[in-house]
Amino acid sequence: MNAIYILWLRELKRYSRSRSRMIGSLGQPILFLFALGFGLGPVFQRAGQGNYFQFLGPGVIAMSILFTAIFGGIQVIWDKQFGFLKETLVAPVPRWQIMLGKTFGGATIAVLQGVVVLILATIFGFRPELGLLVLALTFMLLIALFFTGLGISIASVLADINGFQIIMNFLVQPVFFLSGALFPLNNLPKVISNITAVDPLTYGVDGIRGTLTGASHFGLAIDITVLLILVMIILTIGATLFSRIEA
Amino acid sequence: MPDAIVEVSHLTKRFGDFTAVNDVSFSVARGQIFAFLGPNGAGKSTTIKILTTLLNPTAGEITLNGFDALHDKDNARKSFGIVFQDQSLDDELTAYENMEFHAVLYGINTEVRKKNIHELLVLVELWDRKDSLVKTFSGGMKRRLEIARGLLHHPKIFFLDEPTQGLDPQTRNHIWHYVKNLSEEKGVTIFFTTHYLEEAQEYAQRIAIMDHGNIITEGTLEDILKKTGEKTLEAAFLKLTGSDIREESASSLEAMRRHRQMRGH
Numbered sequence: 001m002n003a004i005y006i007l008w009l010r011e012l013k014r015y016s017r018s019r020s021r022m023i024g025s026l027g028q029p030i031l032f033l034f035a036l037g038f039g040l041g042p043v044f045q046r047a048g049q050g051n052y053f054q055f056l057g058p059g060v061i062a063m064s065i066l067f068t069a070i071f072g073g074i075q076v077i078w079d080k081q082f083g084f085l086k087e088t089l090v091a092p093v094p095r096w097q098i099m100l101g102k103t104f105g106g107a108t109i110a111v112l113q114g115v116v117v118l119i120l121a122t123i124f125g126f127r128p129e130l131g132l133l134v135l136a137l138t139f140m141l142l143i144a145l146f147f148t149g150l151g152i153s154i155a156s157v158l159a160d161i162n163g164f165q166i167i168m169n170f171l172v173q174p175v176f177f178l179s180g181a182l183f184p185l186n187n188l189p190k191v192i193s194n195i196t197a198v199d200p201l202t203y204g205v206d207g208i209r210g211t212l213t214g215a216s217h218f219g220l221a222i223d224i225t226v227l228l229i230l231v232m233i234i235l236t237i238g239a240t241l242f243s244r245i246e247a
Numbered sequence: 248m249p250d251a252i253v254e255v256s257h258l259t260k261r262f263g264d265f266t267a268v269n270d271v272s273f274s275v276a277r278g279q280i281f282a283f284l285g286p287n288g289a290g291k292s293t294t295i296k297i298l299t300t301l302l303n304p305t306a307g308e309i310t311l312n313g314f315d316a317l318h319d320k321d322n323a324r325k326s327f328g329i330v331f332q333d334q335s336l337d338d339e340l341t342a343y344e345n346m347e348f349h350a351v352l353y354g355i356n357t358e359v360r361k362k363n364i365h366e367l368l369v370l371v372e373l374w375d376r377k378d379s380l381v382k383t384f385s386g387g388m389k390r391r392l393e394i395a396r397g398l399l400h401h402p403k404i405f406f407l408d409e410p411t412q413g414l415d416p417q418t419r420n421h422i423w424h425y426v427k428n429l430s431e432e433k434g435v436t437i438f439f440t441t442h443y444l445e446e447a448q449e450y451a452q453r454i455a456i457m458d459h460g461n462i463i464t465e466g467t468l469e470d471i472l473k474k475t476g477e478k479t480l481e482a483a484f485l486k487l488t489g490s491d492i493r494e495e496s497a498s499s500l501e502a503m504r505r506h507r508q509m510r511g512h
């Protein structure tokens with residue numbers, strides 16, 4: 001168990017020492033809040049959907065968690081390339097513990113990032129209800145765990161960083177744009193609605209939106225059940241793939 | 248061998264249809280300094296990676312300190328320390344944090360940990376730099392830190408894959424000084440590779456020479472000199488392995504990439 005802790009700690013130390021990563025990762029959420037919030041807000045309001053910031057806030061929080069988590073998981077490739085991974089792979093510790101430690105570390109950073117974006121969003125006019133804040137944080141943690149685990153799973157099978165761009169463009173971006181982070185899920189064309197229903201992030205966005213603004217599409221019970229199952233599955237897959245790494 | 252701490256039998260490793268290690272058998276006696284020599288691409292690092300549980304062999308058996316290295320991995324892992332050919336420190340952590348990380352992974356309790364880390368960082372003359380980030384270190388300092396880290400859990404076998412590559416004579420000298428002491432005072436078995444043949448000639452009690460995945464000769468320095476009729480290890484080495492130049496293989500990752508491209512993946 002100490003192994004899980006020290007790997008978690010390492011992720012946090014590396015993050016806290018990387019100013020550029022901390023500041024850089026705020027750029028995208030701010031841009032989305034600014035451009036979409038002010039740009040689409042009036043249309044949204046006219047369509048009778050209310051204040052767009054109120055809708056967009058949870059979406060942008062989920063977005064920042066998604067990107068931070070995937071990026072954190074993908075770090076395993078750098079560990080491979082810079083050699084440090086070997087140090088952890090020869091240690092007398094079950095590999096799944098190493099994988100879990102990394103996942104918890106990456107997920108913790110992603111949740112912290114989500115909280116920072118939550119605070120930023122309030123500056124733009126997002127007004128969350130804080131009664132279910134603990135539950136909202138739970139949803140944030142679940143998507144953080146899922147996507148960090150996904151990042152580690154992908155990194156475990158990639159030989160080097162060359163495949164990273166493909167992953168970003170063909171996996172992470174679609175997951176974000178088709179999650180209901182930016183648009184409401186009701187009255188969607190059938191195709192889109194089916195795709196959003198199989199997008200894991202959809203349930204995270206819906207859960208965060210439901211807890212912070214009271215407007216949930218699927219209901220919090222469904223959201224949390226789906227995410228819990230997905231997290232279990234991805235951690236099992238990730239631990240298995242990570243255990244198979246050869247250096 | 249009566250008291251062998253490393254026993255390798257019929258070890259083979261293939262990457263696709265390229266055979267990097269070809270049915271190799273050898274053993275190393277407890278407490279011995281063992282030099283594992285060979286030109287670039289001979290298969291030394293691949294063998295060491297298999298011995299240290301990083302790579303799975305295609306075939307063969309390995310016993311380390313009495314433990315089956317293929318099935319009882321954790322006990323085998325506790326028995327050895329290793330300095331890899333390529334750097335393996337976390338550059339964003341301090342020297343002390345790298346040591347601490349290792350100690351926790353190896354289950355060393357807090358008190359022993361503090362004492363051991365202090366002792367080893369003093370030994371490799373890095374105690375006054377313990378709180379500096381490793382990315383500020385020179386190549387020689389990183390190497391010394393890796394040696395200290397590899398010894399933290401008091402391994403019975405110490406693998407050193409080209410530990411002195413690219414270092415100045417002063418640092419090489421220091422490193423050999425620690426390693427020799429380790430062998431004499433603590434009885435640690437040393438398994439090292441090097442391209443500086445004078446290091447093998449001076450410090451090794453037994454030498455194996457590998458080429459194209461095969462061990463082509465094995466014995467004491469005297470055995471090898473006698474067998475080849477040469478006066479120095481270098482002359483014997485060249486006689487045995489020929490004098491054509493071998494390409495330096497890049498990191499194994501790059502080798503893998505090239506291999507894939509060749510096979511059209």
Ligand SMILES: Nc1ncnc2c1ncn2[C@@H]1O[C@H](COP(=O)(O)OP(=O)(O)O)[C@@H](O)[C@H]1O
Pocket residue numbers: 262265267285286287288289290291292293294496499500502503506
């Ligand atoms: N992961 C890998 N995939 C494909 N070929 C590899 C891999 N690792 C090593 N090789 C090849 O195996 C051979 C032996 O490499 P290595 O053991 O690193 O040699 P040495 O350490 O003796 O210089 C080289 O030809 C190298 O290119």
Ligand SMILES: [Mg+2]
Pocket residue numbers: 291292293332408
């Ligand atoms: Mg090598």
